[in-house]
Amino acid sequence: xxxxxxxxxxxxxxxxxxxxxxxxxxxxxxxxxxxxxxxxxxxxxxxxxxxxxxxxxxxxxxxxxxxxxxxxxxxxxxxxxxxxxxxxxxxxxxxxxxxxxxxxxxxxxxxxxxxxxxxxxxxxxxxxxxxxxxxxxxxxxxxxxxxxxxxxxxxxxxxxxxxxxxxxxxxxxxxxxxxxxxxxxxxxxxxxxxxxxxxxxxxxxxxxxxxxxxxxxxxxxxxxxxxxxxxxxxxxxxxxxxxxxxxxxxxxxxxxxxxxxxxxxxxxxxxxxxxxxxxxxx
Amino acid sequence: xxxxxxxxxxxxxxxxxxxxxxxxxxxxxxxxxxxxxxxxxxxxxxxxxxxxxxxxxxxxxxxxxxxxxxxxxxxxxxxxxxxxxxxxxxxxxxxxxxxxxxxxxxxxxxxxxxxxxxxxxxxxxxxxxxxxxxxxxxxxxxxxxxxxxxxxxxxxxxxxxxxxxxxxxxxxxxxxxxxxxxxxxxxxxxxxxxxxxxxxxxxxxxxxxxxxxxxxxxxxxxxxxxxxxxxxxxxxxxx
Numbered sequence: 187x188x189x190x191x192x193x194x195x196x197x198x199x200x201x202x203x204x205x206x207x208x209x210x211x212x213x214x215x216x217x218x219x220x221x222x223x224x225x226x227x228x229x230x231x232x233x234x235x236x237x238x239x240x241x242x243x244x245x246x247x248x249x250x251x252x253x254x255x256x257x258x259x260x261x262x263x264x265x266x267x268x269x270x271x272x273x274x275x276x277x278x279x280x281x282x283x284x285x286x287x288x289x290x291x292x293x294x295x296x297x298x299x300x301x302x303x304x305x306x307x308x309x310x311x312x313x314x315x316x317x318x319x320x321x322x323x324x325x326x327x328x329x330x331x332x333x334x335x336x337x338x339x340x341x342x343x344x345x346x347x348x349x350x351x352x353x354x355x356x357x358x359x360x361x362x363x364x365x366x367x368x369x370x371x372x373x374x375x376x377x378x379x380x381x382x383x384x385x386x387x388x389x390x391x392x393x394x395x396x397x398x399x400x401x402x403x404x405x406x407x408x409x410x411x412x413x414x415x416x417x418x419x420x421x422x423x424x425x426x427x428x429x430x431x432x433x434x435x436x437x438x439x440x441x442x443x444x445x446x447x448x449x450x451x452x453x454x455x456x457x458x459x460x461x462x463x464x465x466x467x468x
Numbered sequence: 469x470x471x472x473x474x475x476x477x478x479x480x481x482x483x484x485x486x487x488x489x490x491x492x493x494x495x496x497x498x499x500x501x502x503x504x505x506x507x508x509x510x511x512x513x514x515x516x517x518x519x520x521x522x523x524x525x526x527x528x529x530x531x532x533x534x535x536x537x538x539x540x541x542x543x544x545x546x547x548x549x550x551x552x553x554x555x556x557x558x559x560x561x562x563x564x565x566x567x568x569x570x571x572x573x574x575x576x577x578x579x580x581x582x583x584x585x586x587x588x589x590x591x592x593x594x595x596x597x598x599x600x601x602x603x604x605x606x607x608x609x610x611x612x613x614x615x616x617x618x619x620x621x622x623x624x625x626x627x628x629x630x631x632x633x634x635x636x637x638x639x640x641x642x643x644x645x646x647x648x649x650x651x652x653x654x655x656x657x658x659x660x661x662x663x664x665x666x667x668x669x670x671x672x673x674x675x676x677x678x679x680x681x682x683x684x685x686x687x688x689x690x691x692x693x694x695x696x697x698x699x700x701x702x703x704x705x706x707x
Contacts, residue, residue: 357552360519363539364546365566365621375565379556 223441226434238432239439246412247420248439253328254416255396258335262396263389266343271377273344274351275359288344291337299337300405303330326408331416334402339392346388347381354380386454390447397443469530469624469657470495471516476525478511478681485511486681488525493659493674495530498651500668501661503678504704509661510629512678516659517627518542529624545618545656547628551610553602559613560585560598566621588616591650608639615650626651628660632667644671665705669693677701 227235238244269288273281291299307314307324314324324330358380362372378385400418407414415423417440424433471493478486486508493499501509514520516527518539526535534542554562563585567576576584589595592612602610611631618626631647632640648671651658662668668675669689677684677692677700685697696702 357548357550358554360539361546361548361552361617362554362565362569364517364519364542364544365569365617366540366543367565367569368540371569375569376554 220441223434223437226430227438229434230431234431235435235438238429238435241432243412243415243420244432244436247415247417247436250328250331250415251397251417251440254331254335255393257332258339258396259389259393262336262339262392263343263385265340266347266388266392267378267381267385269344270347270351270381271373274348275356285348288341291340296334296338296399296401297405300334300402303333303337303402303406307333325406326410326414328414330406331403331414334406335396335399338399338402339395342392342395343385343388346384346391350381350384351377383455386451390451393447394444397440471625471657471659472528472531473512473516474526474528476512476515476522476527478508478515478520479523484681486515486522489678489681489683491676491683491686493657495657496655497673498648498658498671499660499674499676500672501659501676501678502663502665502668502704503684504663506680507678508681509676509678513627513629513659513661516542516625517544517546519546543621543624545615545621545623545626547611547614547618547626547631549630549633551602551614551634553610553614553617555602557601558598559589559594559600559602559605562602562613563588563598563617563620565617584620585616588620591619591653592616592646606639607635608643611635611643612646615647619650619654623656626654626656626658628658630661630663632662632664640667647671669705677704679704 239248269284273284304325305311307317307330309315309318309323309325317324322329324333358376359372362376363369367375398418399416400422403416404419404422407416407419409415409419409423411420411423417436421433421436421440424430424436473489473491473493475488475490476486477484477488489508489512501512503509511520515522518537518541522535526533528534529537529542553559554565557565560582564581567581567584570576585598586595589598592615594609594612597605597609597613602613605613611634615628615631628647632643635643644667647658647660660672669692672689674686675689675692676686679700685692685701687695687697692701692705696705
């Protein structure tokens with residue numbers, strides 16, 4: 187294989203050292219913890235693990251987390267596309283400020299975000315009080331958890347899309363307009379197909395984070411067992427109570443959900459490999 | 469279609485891209501907007517196509533005020549500098565796009581669309597590339613597909629932004645003749661932007677020399693060569 191190495195390439199020993207360091211790091215930081223989660227969950231056998239998931243609390247937590255993700259992710263996908271479109275296809279004052287604002291959830295601690303939602307929509311506030319009185323509480327209820335998850339995961343879709351859309355420019359959209367297409371038609375036939383991979387990736391990241399969010403949800407949910415405790419929160423509560431089989435089993439399910447989304451992405455990429463190649467070669 | 473540009477100006481923020489310019493383009497003419505970058509030629513073309521709107525002034529198509537017509541209503545066949553082909557669609561779908569985008573009542577049946585696309589592929593002398601994607605085409609082929617796509621909507625005029633800019637010298641020469649032929653076949657009023665004076669002089673019936681947002685001279689290529697109106701024109705065309 188030496189003939190493939192150009193003269194400027196580093197010496198083999200350096201290359202192999204770098205590769206070894208990378209793999210060692212990934213093994214220690216990524217693979218080992220993941221394997222240990224599954225190992226701990228199965229410590230007393232698969233039956234004990236599955237039984238621990240069968241209790242109503244764990245089942246409620248799984249259901250709640252899936253509901254939250256199913257609400258937060260589509261909404262953030264829509265908002266993310268809208269924001270990215272607005273930012274990349276139009277010139278306006280305050281654009282840089284808006285981009286900074288989108289990044290805000292990355293820089294603010296989720297706990298602070300959770301507190302902000304409690305302070306804005308809690309039953310002591312005007313809006314929150316009115317909604318609570320009418321039977322629609324936000325804080326310590328599902329809407330608050332969805333809001334918190336959306337706040338924390340908002341940047342993922344927009345952040346994935348903005349660089350792609352900047353790189354693609356406006357020319358194809360303009361071409362579609364000159365051909366007589368309406369704004370909506372341009373969006374669905376030109377813009378959306380061109381960003382679909384970035385969008386998919388953003389949605390998957392957003393989904394993984396929405397299911398895994400702890401800090402913000404811990405504040406707004408009130409951690410009511412079987413009602414407002416999502417999977418990460420239930421895991422933490424179980425762990426604090428030394429119910430490690432139950433905690434690790436639930437953690438394993440959460441990790442599996444994340445792995446499934448990754449597998450889904452890989453499968454889609456393989457399925458559409460030819461299209462990907464055709465659109466990226468240009 | 470006769471195009472009249474009446475005292476058009478365009479400001480981008482505080483910079484003036486076009487000082488008031490006026491120009492009459494006779495029906496069926498092949499016109500070159502010639503000038504260095506920053507001369508306002510592309511801005512003028514985009515205003516004609518409805519992709520930019522002038523700060524002041526009017527555009528008239530066949531005598532009717534078209535200043536406030538939307539880009540869709542203008543029905544201008546526009547060829548973009550880097551062609552802007554839809555990269556996720558085949559050549560066939562690219563050319564059919566404008567016909568499929570029509571409101572249902574005016575949309576041709578799919579057999580009719582296929583017939584028209586085939587005819588256009590013949591016109592650009594690339595009959596067999598309908599199933600390919602833009603990324604699988606050469607630069608010259610892309611340019612011709614972009615031209616076919618623009619012609620598919622039965623445009624009232626043809627507007628081309630640096631149509632030969634991205635091509636090598638040999639292909640450039642071939643496609644110049646190609647554009648001339650298509651212009652002569654369709655009889656469409658055609659305006660193209662270029663910074664290459666050879667291209668403008670060789671191809672156009674009428675050359676509009678622009679600089680710094682102003683029109684320096686309008687005339688037949690031979691007249692401009694023989695009598696440059698300003699020192700700028702003399703220098704730019706190298707006469």
